[in-house]
Amino acid sequence: MDKKSKESKTLTKHKLKTYLHFPLAAAIAMTMTMSLPTLAQDTLLIADAFVDVAAGKTIKDVAIVISDNQIAQVTQQSNIPTNNDYDLVDLSGKTLLPGVMDMHVHLSGDAEDNFLAAQNYSVPRQTVKAVKNANKTLMAGFTTVRDLGASGYAVIATRDGINAGEIVGPRIWAVGHSISITGGHCDDNFSSPEKQVKAQGVADGPWAIRAKVRENIKYGANAIKVCATGGVFSKGTKVGVQQLTYEEIKSAVDEAHMRGLVIAAHAHGTSGIKASIRAGIDSIEHCSFMDDEAITMAVKAGTYLSCDIYNTEYTLAFGAANGVPEANINKEKRVSQAQRDSFRKAVKAGANMVFGSDAAIYPHGDNGNQFSRMVKFGMTPTQALQAATINSAALLKQDNLGQIKVGFLADIIAVDGDPLKNISLMENVTFVMKDGQIYKHMIKD
Numbered sequence: 001m002d003k004k005s006k007e008s009k010t011l012t013k014h015k016l017k018t019y020l021h022f023p024l025a026a027a028i029a030m031t032m033t034m035s036l037p038t039l040a041q042d043t044l045l046i047a048d049a050f051v052d053v054a055a056g057k058t059i060k061d062v063a064i065v066i067s068d069n070q071i072a073q074v075t076q077q078s079n080i081p082t083n084n085d086y087d088l089v090d091l092s093g094k095t096l097l098p099g100v101m102d103m104h105v106h107l108s109g110d111a112e113d114n115f116l117a118a119q120n121y122s123v124p125r126q127t128v129k130a131v132k133n134a135n136k137t138l139m140a141g142f143t144t145v146r147d148l149g150a151s152g153y154a155v156i157a158t159r160d161g162i163n164a165g166e167i168v169g170p171r172i173w174a175v176g177h178s179i180s181i182t183g184g185h186c187d188d189n190f191s192s193p194e195k196q197v198k199a200q201g202v203a204d205g206p207w208a209i210r211a212k213v214r215e216n217i218k219y220g221a222n223a224i225k226v227c228a229t230g231g232v233f234s235k236g237t238k239v240g241v242q243q244l245t246y247e248e249i250k251s252a253v254d255e256a257h258m259r260g261l262v263i264a265a266h267a268h269g270t271s272g273i274k275a276s277i278r279a280g281i282d283s284i285e286h287c288s289f290m291d292d293e294a295i296t297m298a299v300k301a302g303t304y305l306s307c308d309i310y311n312t313e314y315t316l317a318f319g320a321a322n323g324v325p326e327a328n329i330n331k332e333k334r335v336s337q338a339q340r341d342s343f344r345k346a347v348k349a350g351a352n353m354v355f356g357s358d359a360a361i362y363p364h365g366d367n368g369n370q371f372s373r374m375v376k377f378g379m380t381p382t383q384a385l386q387a388a389t390i391n392s393a394a395l396l397k398q399d400n401l402g403q404i405k406v407g408f409l410a411d412i413i414a415v416d417g418d419p420l421k422n423i424s425l426m427e428n429v430t431f432v433m434k435d436g437q438i439y440k441h442m443i444k445d
Helices: 004-012 016-020 123-139 151-163 208-217 246-258 270-279 293-303 311-318 327-350 365-374 381-389 391-397 421-428
Strands: 043-052 055-067 068-077 085-096 100-105 142-146 171-174 222-226 263-267 283-286 304-306 352-354 412-415 431-434 437-441
Touching: 055 085, 068 151, 085 431, 100 304, 100 365, 100 391, 123 142, 123 151, 123 437, 151 171, 171 293, 208 222, 208 246, 208 263, 246 263, 246 270, 263 270, 270 283, 270 293, 293 327, 304 391, 352 381, 352 391, 365 381, 365 421, 381 391, 381 421
Parallel strands: 043 085, 100 142, 142 171, 222 263, 263 283, 283 304, 304 352
Antiparallel strands: 043 055, 055 068, 085 412, 412 431, 431 437
């Protein structure tokens, strides 16, 4: 028996202990959701390989030691002492990656619900939706998300419940209410005039906008979002038309940055995109109608671009059946190809790109479907994975997320095969660890 075989046999002796450490479901090849146990000792992950996302290459025969919630060692299996008492997790046949990140979700909404009926959901109802969807998102391998708008601080409450260990979900940056003008995208334009309904994030003028940023922060927001242009799923807005002035956007940026928060701008149209870049916005969401000047500005400023190029497929296939009005579907038809063209040009120009799916416009848990579209429309598999890991971590200014690296938080996922060769593998994540805790472990028979 060669040295490697002996070491593998020695490591295998830990398997029984590992299965006893997990619920019985793991031992019988079922997906499991756990409640946050306390690890008594270090955990050892062994796998066929891991993806070094920064280098864009797959490293074979990997062993990773997790101590508490951090990665303590990344090495070859042959370098692990066989006499150490680890909780072993044998992921043979799998490739490990850092937990991926989605920079644009709406956890409190469901695409499958009737569109107009959902406009009247209570905040408690939306909070229940957010709890459910946070779990689904984590099980899909997304260990960090940025929620870009929810009523009544529903997602902030969900985030706080996750942080308290009361419910299961990803690490969340949440903006609270999206900030918009009266009658603009992110206002409530579906209610009749006599009801005098106004979305809670509506403000007009630089100081009123600034006050809304402060209000969101007061109630727990750890990110900010403004709606700089019209949008697809609002009533009475033109999707490419600017709605916030430069001065209004700048006031929001200044307040957010003064308070140490990253700020995003919903912006489909070129003028709104350019105004947002000039104002110092950190990320542009959607980016549908970008001319060459806008892309050049984004590259020069280092602005991050978040293009949701998958969800159009769901809207055009199922939107009408889900009650989305024809006017909104027609706006989606106008946006879809232009957005993908802008995405391709921005990638080619070397812009900073992050993964942003706009989950809620399509079903939560399907976030990983966007990876293959990012490759189809101009990225390499490495670039697509970098958008969802190191680039997203950089946008959030987090230097301990987005890589499998010593000292980083132990957010680790696994797929069956090499995603650098087949990016569609990201649609079926079989293992999820967040903060050193295992939430999903699917084992083949």
